[in-house]
């Protein structure tokens with residue numbers, strides 16, 4: 435590999451960059467590794483539906499042109515799908531792009547962002563990048579968002595609160611009634627972001643959050659401080675194209691547009707997402723299958739003595755504490771990638787049936803090599 439330019443020269447004064455970014459965690463994400471079973475990124479194991487691949491191929495001849503910056507077709511389709519005006523919708527480069535924009539419009543240096551913890555690992559980094567102060571509110575012992583504690587953590591400096599449901603990495607979902615109670619006590623000038631990246635996998639819940647429905651109902655009542663995020667990355671299997679969407683009040687959508695990176699949602703992403711909406715039945719069937727697999731894997735692990743919280747997402751959380759890294763290494767030796775959170779646990783994506791079988795076999799072998807006691811006695815969370 436080539437040495438980075440200048441690495442062999444004496445140190446010259448560094449450009450003046452922000453000292454408060456020292457120590458900012460680096461998001462590593464997926465590094466493609468051939469021949470591995472990737473259960474570490476909560477992706478769909480299904481290739482996009484044929485109609486989606488066809489739409490991508492058809493758009494390839496137009497790539498000399500910039501994308502439609504307003505994404506008129508996709509926005510109109512989503513507006514129709516959710517019964518809202520296009521003016522209430524913003525598209526982004528993945529829902530993570532929208533998380534960044536939401537922080538940009540709400541927070542100046544020193545303002546506070548409240549997040550549940552542990553939750554989506556990107557939240558603290560993007561908040562700190564904006565100069566905001568991150569307040570982490572621990573999950574309950576059942577690995578669920580502690581909404582009353584999050585409400586109690588709000589101060590005069592709080593500008594934004596992330597509510598991640600189902601929560602990454604624990605899979606726990608909060609109900610609509612719980613979120614309504616929470617919103618009832620949050621000051622109306624604090625932006626609440628309902629991050630529903632995995633909403634399509636919560637089928638069967640008695641009182642599912644459906645943040646899009648909740649935000650729409652609130653907007654009709656003139657209540658504007660809650661927004662909801664969804665993505666084409668998970669249920670729709672388009673993680674490689676980067677397209678997410680946000681439902682908000684019109685002034686919030688307008689501000690999101692102002693801070694957007696120009697042309698952030700590529701033409702291929704827009705066309706693929708429109709085609710994916712045409713295949714919603716197929717997508718729903720795939721989600722049902724993954725939910726079935728999730729329950730099969732969870733039951734098998736529970737039967738084998740593992741602690742596995744209920745999940746409403748396309749992944750399971752194994753709160754194995756100090757055994758997290760050794761279990762991930764054990765899986766890697768068997769060519770399976772899982773996501774370890776050192777000292778806390780391991781997140782395992784629900785993959786294709788055979789991949790899930792491989793994971794169960796690896797978990798069984800881990801128990802046989804004497805680690806099952808570690809698994810059973812590990813501290814929660």
Ligand SMILES: Cc1ncc(COP(=O)(O)O)c(C=O)c1O
Nearest residue numbers: 528529530554602631665667678
């Ligand atoms: C909770 C949560 N929100 C948002 C995202 C971002 O998804 P994307 O940017 O692919 O839409 C993820 C991705 O893993 C996630 O887990």
